[in-house]
Amino acid sequence: MIVVMEPGAKDQQVDHVVKLIEEMGLQTHPIYGTDRTVIAAIGDKRNVDKYPIEQAPGVEKIVPILSPYKRASKELRAEPSTVAVGPAGFPFGSGRVGVIAGPCSVEDRGQLIEVAHAVKEAGAIGLRGGAFKPRTDPYSFRGLGEPGLEILAEAREQTGLAVTTEVMGVAEAELVAKYADLLQIGARNMHNFNLLMAVAQTGKPVLLKRGFSASFDEFLLAAEYILSEGNQQVILCERGIRTHETYVRNTLPLAIVPAVKRRSHLPILVDPSHGTGHAYMVPSMCRAAVAAGADGLIVEVHPDPEHALTDGAQSLTPEVFGETMQEVRRIVEAIGRTL
Amino acid sequence: MIVVMEPGAKDQQVDHVVKLIEEMGLQTHPIYGTDRTVIAAIGDKRNVDKYPIEQAPGVEKIVPILSPYKRASKELRAEPSTVAVGPAGFPFGSGRVGVIAGPCSVEDRGQLIEVAHAVKEAGAIGLRGGAFKPRTDPYSFRGLGEPGLEILAEAREQTGLAVTTEVMGVAEAELVAKYADLLQIGARNMHNFNLLMAVAQTGKPVLLKRGFSASFDEFLLAAEYILSEGNQQVILCERGIRTHETYVRNTLPLAIVPAVKRRSHLPILVDPSHGTGHAYMVPSMCRAAVAAGADGLIVEVHPDPEHALTDGAQSLTPEVFGETMQEVRRIVEAIGRTL
Amino acid sequence: MIVVMEPGAKDQQVDHVVKLIEEMGLQTHPIYGTDRTVIAAIGDKRNVDKYPIEQAPGVEKIVPILSPYKRASKELRAEPSTVAVGPAGFPFGSGRVGVIAGPCSVEDRGQLIEVAHAVKEAGAIGLRGGAFKPRTDPYSFRGLGEPGLEILAEAREQTGLAVTTEVMGVAEAELVAKYADLLQIGARNMHNFNLLMAVAQTGKPVLLKRGFSASFDEFLLAAEYILSEGNQQVILCERGIRTHETYVRNTLPLAIVPAVKRRSHLPILVDPSHGTGHAYMVPSMCRAAVAAGADGLIVEVHPDPEHALTDGAQSLTPEVFGETMQEVRRIVEAIGRTL
C-alpha cells in the first residue's frame, strides 16, 4: 500500500499515518517528493482494511499495491491449473477447449434428452440445464427441482456428458452435488459468500460466474473464497457485464480472457448466451471467445426456442449450434488448440 | 407488449407471431404502419417470458409495456405505504424523515453502546450495526454473530432505538429476527431470492438495499418477492451503483427518489455512506438526499473511524454526524417535513 | 508515479525501469517489499506519458500519484475562485447561489422574451437559450443562429439577466462572444480541445459541462485547457453521466460537488434538466443540488413544453419553475447561503 499525503501535509500528520500503518503490523517507508510525501507500507496484510487511513488528517488517498487475492493468483501457482470434469474427466485449463451446452431450464424429460443427444453429436463435452432457477420475477417458472436433477443424471448416463447445473441456496448444495458434475454459482450469487462456502465444501468442481457488475478483483476474490475452503477445482466464467449498452442484454468483455491468463492460474470459460442475450449474436461471440483464448464455452441450446420457458431469446436451435461448433472447431485448430 | 416486425415482414411471419402471442393467452392487435407492422398484445401476463418471440422470423424487437412488478406499484395502491419500525413504531413513509445510524460492524459492547447513545442524542431513530458481515475478501473480519445481536438488543433497551441489521443467509433469518426490528437485505443479496423469501417469512419489516447494478425494475421486483410472500413492510434503500466513476466508491443516483415516488407506494431511504465511500462526502449527500425527498437516511457512524474494522473510510465521527443532523433537520423543515 | 514490479522481477528488469524513469527527468527510489519491488519516481512531469513503462519486462502496473491537472487544483490556489458573470456581475463561487434558466433553444422572439421575464421574476440571475444546437440527429432543428443571439441580447437588455449560450464550433466563438455573457461548452464538446482553446481566447467566462462519460480528472483537465490559455473564468457544470440506468436519461452524480470543492478552487453548477431528462424529477434534483453545496443551477424552462422544438420532456413550465425556486431559496437559506 502507498499512502499519498496532501501537498503541504505537516510532519505530525505524516507521523500519525506512520503510526496507524505500524499498528497494522506493516513497516513504513516515507518518500519525500517534490510536491508531496508518500508513505510506502511494506508487508503482506491483505486481509486488513487499510482504507480507514483515508480519514487521517492530511491524507489524500490510499493506493493498494498487492492484489487482494492470493490463492487465485500466479503468485501462488505460476502454471495453469487443470480441472477435470465429468465422467470422462474433461481437463478444463489443459489447452483443450471444452463446450458445455443445453437448455436454460430442464423443462421436461423429452426436451432434455433430445437436446443432450444433439449437443453431444455436435461435439459438446458437457450438458447444462437448470433445475433450480433464479428468477428476477417472483411469478416466473422456477424450475423442476430434484426431478430436474434426475433427468440430468439420466441424460449423463445416455451420453457421457458432464452435467452442469446451478446451486441456488446453501440448503440445496448437497442435493445438487449428488447429481451434478460441475456446480454452477450464478452471476447473481457471486457475492453470496455463504453459498460459495457451501458449494466449495461439496468437494465438486465449481463453475463460478462473474457477477454482472463485479470488478476483476471481486471476481477473483469470490474464487478465493472457494479455494480457501480447500476446494481447488474452480473454473471461472465470464457472462457479460452491465453497461450503458442496450442493443445487448449484457456487454461481453472478452479482454478478461487474457487478463485472467496473465494474473491467475484458473481456467476461464465464456457464456455468449447471457453475454449478449440475443441468439443471433451467439455464434459470432462463440467464435470470438475461443479466438481470444477461452478454455471453453457454455451455450444455451433449446429444441424450440420460441416456446422455451426461460431465456428463449438467447437460445440456439440444435441446428445453429451444430453449425457454430464447426466454426468453433476450425478456429480452435487455427490457434493450435483442440476441441 | 408490442412486437415490432422488420420492414418487409411477410404476412405469414405476422401470422406466426400472432399465433405465438395467442398461445400465451393474450389478444393481438396488429397495426400496419408506413414502414413496418407492429403487433400489440393485450392482456396482463407479466409472469410469462415473452422474449422468445424475438426468435420468430421477421421480428425486429419486443417492447414491454406493463411494468413487471405489480404489488410494489401504484397500480395496486395509489397512496404511500407506511412501515412502522422499532419500539417507538417510527412511521417510515408517513412524511416524517427517519435517520438510522451506527457502525458498519458491531465490534464490541463498548463501541456499540457509545455510538448508540451518541446517535440517539443527535436525533437518530434507529441504530445500525452488522453482526454477520458480507466481506468480498474471505480473510476479512466477518462479524461477531449472535453475541453482536445481543449487544444490539441491549443498546435498544438503553436508548429505544430501532435495531437494523443485515441477514446474510437463509439459516440466520429467524435468529436475526429474534433480535432486530428491521431486517436488512444487503446490496450483494438483492438478487438472492431464497433469502428474500426467508426474510419475508419472518414477518418483520425489511430494509431492501438496491443491488449495485440492479435496474429500477429489478429493484422493485425484489421488493415484489417480499410482498408476494405476504409481508407488506418493505422499505427500499438506495446505496449507490457501479459506474465508470472512480472518485467515489459508488455513484449515488438520487433521482431514484422521485422515480420511486412516482411509480411505487413504498418508502425509500438513502445510504450516503456506501453511496459515496468517502466520509468527507457524506454530510453533503445526507443533505441532498433529504432535499430530494427521501423518507430517511442510513448513515455509518463510528467513534474512531481510523481504527474501524470495516468501512472506516466512510464512517462519520459522532461529532460530524451531530453537525450533519442539524443541517439535515433544517433542510427537512425547509421542505415542510419533520425529522 | 509508482511502478509496481511483478513478483520475482529480476534486478536487471528493475535497473531497466530505473533507466526509463530517469530518462524522463525523474528521480527514482526503489523500495524492496516482502512480495515485490516498487519504484517511486520523484518529480513533477505531469505532461510526460509514463504508461509506456508498462511495456518494460517485469512491470506489473503503473500507479500515478499527482493529479494530471495543476491550475485547476487547490495545489495552485487554495481559496475558491469567483467568476463574475453578466451585467450585474453575479459572483459564482462566492457563496451566493445563482440560477440560470430558460429554454433549450431560442425558438422565436416571443417565446424567449416571455420566458426571460418569467425566470427573472422567479429569481434567476441568468438566461439560457441555444442559438446553435448540437443535435444527435442530422434531421432535427439546429437553432436560429445569429438571429437567436440577437433575441438573447434583447432579453438581457429588458431583464438584466446574464445570457448563457453554447458555442458549437471554433468558427462561431467570436460571434457568440459578441452577444453572450457566459459561453457554454456542451457535454459533447468537452473533449473538443480546439474549441476549448477558441472559447478561452475570447476572454469571456466559460461554463464547461462535463462530458457524459468523462472521468473527474478528464473534466478538470478540460478546465485546465482553458486556464492554460490565460482565461481564469471557468465555471464547471455537472449534467449527468451515462450509466446502466434507464429510468433517467442520465444519472446525476451529486457527490461530484463535494469532490470538486475538495480538490479544485473552481465553482460548480448542476444541470438537473439534462441530469435527469424528465421534468417531473427536476424540482427534487434542484433542491438536492443546492443542498449538496452547488454554486448554482442551470434549468430548462419553456412556456409550452409539450410543443418545445427541443428537450420538451425535461423543461419546466414557468409555474413549476417558480415553485421550485421558492423551495430552492428555503434550502439555500437552511444551509446558510443566499440565492
Place this chain on the structure above:
Amino acid sequence: MIVVMEPGAKDQQVDHVVKLIEEMGLQTHPIYGTDRTVIAAIGDKRNVDKYPIEQAPGVEKIVPILSPYKRASKELRAEPSTVAVGPAGFPFGSGRVGVIAGPCSVEDRGQLIEVAHAVKEAGAIGLRGGAFKPRTDPYSFRGLGEPGLEILAEAREQTGLAVTTEVMGVAEAELVAKYADLLQIGARNMHNFNLLMAVAQTGKPVLLKRGFSASFDEFLLAAEYILSEGNQQVILCERGIRTHETYVRNTLPLAIVPAVKRRSHLPILVDPSHGTGHAYMVPSMCRAAVAAGADGLIVEVHPDPEHALTDGAQSLTPEVFGETMQEVRRIVEAIGRTL
C-alpha cells in the same frame, strides 16, 4: 412511436395526446388494453422530437419504434456497402479483411518509414499515424501537424499503403484530405457535428470511431450525418466503451459486430489497441475481432513502445504485430474469408 398512458388515464387525456400526435403529422391508433391505453402513432417523422408528449397529463412513457437513422440502415440498402480505400482501392466491406497499422503519432520520418515497411511486410493494407493529436492533457505532445502528413504521404509512396489519419478540427479537414486516403473521426469527436460535416464534404472515405459512451443509435446517427452530406464512404470503427472495469482502459464490446451487420450496410472495423489499452491484450482481441466477423482491424504498432511519445502502453512491437497477423490470417481463413 407508442404512447403508453397511465392506468386510469381519462378520455380527455387520451384525446389531448391524440391531438398532440396529429399536430406532428402522424396518424393515431389507440388500443384499449386490460390495464391501460396505448396510442400507436403511425407515419415516419424521425426528425420530430416526440418526447415532449411525456409532459402531457396521463402519459406514462413514450416508446420509439423506428430507428432514428435511415440512410445508415438496411431499410435503405439491404446489401453490404463496400468502401474502396487507398492507392490499391482495398474494398472494406467486401468480405476481405483489411488491417491498418502504425504508430499512434508520427514522431519523426525515420520512425514512420520503418514502421510502414514493417506493417506492410506483415500484411497490413493501411498505415495509421496521427499528425494532429487530441490530448486530454493540455501539456502533452500534440503532433507534428502538416510535416507529419508529408511523412505519411511519403510512406504511402514507398509502400502503397492507404494512409489513415485523424482530423481534429473543421479548419484542418481540407488540409488532411490532401494527404490522407481515409480520414478518421476520433472517439472524442463522434458528436462534433460540425466536424462530421466538414469531413464528409471532402469527399474522402471516413473512418468513424464510436464515442466512448455513445449508444448504438448515436453511433449510426453520426454516420447518418456524413451520409446525409452525400458522402457514402463511411467505415465504422468500434474502439471500446467506458464501463466500471479498470483492468482495461476501455471495455471492447465485440457483439457490436453482429449488431451492425444485422441493422446496417456499413463496414465495421475494430481497434483492439484503444479497445483495451494494454499491449498484452491486443493480439487476443485482434483474433477475437476477426473471428466475430469484423471487416478489419486498426492496430497501434511502434518500433520502440517504451519510448513512444503517445500510447506506448498499448502499442505492439513490429515483431509481435507480425506474429499476430499470422494468427489473424489463420482465423480469417478458418471462417472462409481472406486477409
